[in-house]
Amino acid sequence: AQTVTQSQPEMSVQEAETVTLSCTYDTSESDYYLFWYKQPPSRQMILVIRQEAYKQQNATENRFSVNFQKAAKSFSLKISDSQLGDAAMYFCAYRSARETSGSRLTFGEGTQLTVNP
């Protein structure tokens, strides 16, 4: 079974600075998808970024980018020019590309990000 680990329960960053959230995963598969979700205090889960394992190029979405290291099974999220609205719980998630177990997402434990003004 796949597992996802986020080793940083809490992180903080100064407004306008850059922060990196860590995520590692364990899988024996070669084809899969990785995601970062944001959960602000409103509780709504928001997709931040998606990475396909067969693509070597790291995904980017505006101020959000990832560092995908397939061999190391690492998938970190970098937030540049941090804004107060970035304060949230961030979840890393894994999804197999195979039709197994309902194509479920497996989530990490989450990292609570605080942005200081």
Next chain:
Amino acid sequence: NAGVTQTPKFRVLKTGQSMTLLCAQDMNHEYMYWYRQDPGMGLRLIHYSVGEGTTAKGEVPDGYNVSRLKKQNFLLGLESAAPSQTSVYFCASSRDRDYGYTFGSGTRLTVV
């Protein structure tokens, strides 16, 4: 489009009571999921469905049942609520495995 709608948003139950959480999606998604979120544990899969009339157990299915009689609806039932089922419950749907989920806004359930 409403996306994924969960009802109710909040509920307090007494131990031993039963209830049903409703999830409805209007995106014609095949896959639907129920997760629970607890502090420090991320989201854990309770049950899921890969299409109308199908259901399957996830990671933490004990004490819950589900039904998907219509493609757009996925119901989660608690037959006899226990304090350990105090949690935030999320429903999600997905078009296929190439994409992430669309989540509902969650249900905060407290069992006293």
